[in-house]
Amino acid sequence: MNKTDVVSGNLILVNPDFPIHETPNDLVYINNTKIMLRREAAMQLDLLMKEIDGWTGISPVSGFRSLQEQQEIWDNCLKESGIEFTEKFVAIPGHSEHQTGLAIDLGKTQKYIDFIRPEFPDDGICGKFKSAAAKYGFILRYPKGKEHITKISHEPWHFRYVGVPHAEIMLKYSFVLEEYIEFLTQFKFPNDPLIYKNAEKTFEISYLASGNYLPKLSAQLCVSGNNCGGFIITKWGT
Numbered sequence: 001m002n003k004t005d006v007v008s009g010n011l012i013l014v015n016p017d018f019p020i021h022e023t024p025n026d027l028v029y030i031n032n033t034k035i036m037l038r039r040e041a042a043m044q045l046d047l048l049m050k051e052i053d054g055w056t057g058i059s060p061v062s063g064f065r066s067l068q069e070q071q072e073i074w075d076n077c078l079k080e081s082g083i084e085f086t087e088k089f090v091a092i093p094g095h096s097e098h099q100t101g102l103a104i105d106l107g108k109t110q111k112y113i114d115f116i117r118p119e120f121p122d123d124g125i126c127g128k129f130k131s132a133a134a135k136y137g138f139i140l141r142y143p144k145g146k147e148h149i150t151k152i153s154h155e156p157w158h159f160r161y162v163g164v165p166h167a168e169i170m171l172k173y174s175f176v177l178e179e180y181i182e183f184l185t186q187f188k189f190p191n192d193p194l195i196y197k198n199a200e201k202t203f204e205i206s207y208l209a210s211g212n213y214l215p216k217l218s219a220q221l222c223v224s225g226n227n228c229g230g231f232i233i234t235k236w237g238t
């Protein structure tokens, strides 16, 4: 594995400390809108919405943003709402999860949907979405009570795709992505993996620091950079 791969994959950490380094090249439109996500995230979102009949009451508000779009949102918000509000709810350009193509803001469908802070209540169809999200690899990225770690205010509308089984494990242990990435570094590849079982499969998850050699393995395997110095290797069997 080489250094450039560290910045790619479903598990990259993008936050005030770690900027985005890559531009996604497999973006697709969501539910016949102009809003885009990376292909795998879009497919899983679609399956999730099918299960709960979600598009009947939930609207996509914002998905992938280029650096320029993030800068425009930042500038407009600053002009209209001031620095305190902007810093609370808009990520610094270059540090927004929306630039990964793995994050989406969703809002309860209604006449007026706030672009910066769409309504996403705990009950009804939005509640159903939250309950089903982890099974399809999505996490609530900025939960209440973790603001000191994420450095972003509670955002009930912002969901991030990390994939299965990672979303399920994060939910089980109430980890935000910062905590999960840190937690995984103790499970050294290849001898000391975290074993996780869900109803269908057994997973082995381990960590490899950048610059190490990853041998060819026969099992089904997925490798993601973490955008902060290492790789997360997910191996699954039946």
Ligand SMILES: [Zn+2]
Pocket (backbone or CB within 6 Å): 062, 098, 103, 104, 105, 157, 158, 159
């Ligand atoms: Zn967002």
